[in-house]
Amino acid sequence: MSDKPKVAVHKFASCDGCQLAFLNAGEALLSLAQQVELVHFAEAGPMNPEARVDIAFVEGSICTAHDEERIQAIRRNSQYLITIGACATAGGLQALRNLADGQQWLAEVYASPEYIDSLATSTPISHHVKVDHELWGCPVNGRQVMGAIRSLLHGAVPVVEQDKVCLECKRQLNVCVMVTKGEPCMGPVTRTGCGAICPSLGRDCYACYGPAENSNTEALGEAFRQLDVLPATIGRRFHFINSGVEPFTAAGQRWKRDE
Template sequence: MSVMTRLQSQYERPTVAVHKFSSCDGCQLAFLNLGETLIKLTELVDIVHFVEAGANQPERAVDIAFVEGSISTPEEAERIKAVRQNSRYLIAIGACAIAGGIQALRNGQDVPAWTRAVYQHPEAIESLATATSLAQHVRVDFELQGCPINSFQLLSAIRALLFGVEPPRDQDKLCAECKRSGKACVMVTQQLPCMGAVTRTGCGVLCPHQSRDCYACYGPAENVNTQALIQQFQLLGVSPSVISQRFALFNNQSPAFARATQEAKNL
């Protein structure tokens, strides 16, 4: 977003919508987890569509549309176009909306065969051959990374837009935040295949603080060296199949992780 428009007005509150596509609803919970702060937020914005909170006006034109989930069905492919047309700013929230999410693991597989295996009446299921990000269908103005995102990200983005500035983009790697917090590296001390060297910060170093390795919930950071991390995993004795699985999780359709997944498979 190169040009931002101040949304906050003395006379009327900007309108906000929260839309769901193929997803687990986890990113929408970031709104509900605000608790009392969500009530205070409604003094600044008018939430006109958010089904989980009771507001149901999906076709209403809004200033800000937060969209969770990937595009996985023909109906969703059409609906996201309507959301884009009715939104001043469209913000993709979470790994599903930004990089396909867990459901994109089906891409390249025999989807009809899976459907027949799972559903008693597969003829009732309409599904696209792939699960894709919002940006592959419409213009996205901003992205909030995470699986799921956190409430602080939401508040920061809304506050920035209200005052006509671009929401902050945290591009630090998780490793940097680990060092700032004084946490010992789990890859060094426990020989764990941690993804922190290529993952964007934002989670508060949740897994390393529990002496667990990072699973890249927040997606790739800027200028990541996935080849170096693959080589380090090999030195730890991690098999190529497990390495590829590490990159092919929540953000498997992000370009950097998709390439790394294929590189690991070719080892």
């Protein structure tokens, strides 16, 4: 039996994009495989969902009663539990159902909604079990994942990035798309981690990495309004990828009331 630290990657309601961050790590993943034992990672091959592990990565939100049972078992079998991506940390795009009547949506979409096993809400993993560390992003990237594993293997707490995307743009000498192009960019309230990919390509930030520390959503919403963005559109910018986390939830609701 291997004496390497054991790692598992579990999936809940999600698109699998964050799991691909592992697979896309390429050579770094091969190096990791020499240091740890991947005992469960369905997308990569190993299947042992009930294994006891040192580190469990969890992608996806809780959307069914079975999900609730499964995450409890994963927590019991894991020394460290790390959520990866917007779905696991904030409920994801599917958390938009939390702002409406989820059962009504099912009735409008399915001819026999009584056969659909779905909770009325989509909630992050931390609403159900203790989470030791969160990696934000939609999706996360390999650098985040590998960095977290290396820190834990050396007995250190993984570094949490709290800088705003605007600071990353400054570092990269990007021209501000909101100032120069009038684009409603979410960079002033969004944590960095992606490397400011969208602004670097002349596009506005969509807040994939969730709210940064001390996010002034009120001021940003007013700035969008000065750009002649409609209140409903401003609300949708906050109620997008990370609608299930504050302060984005409240900001989106505020602007939708003003439409």
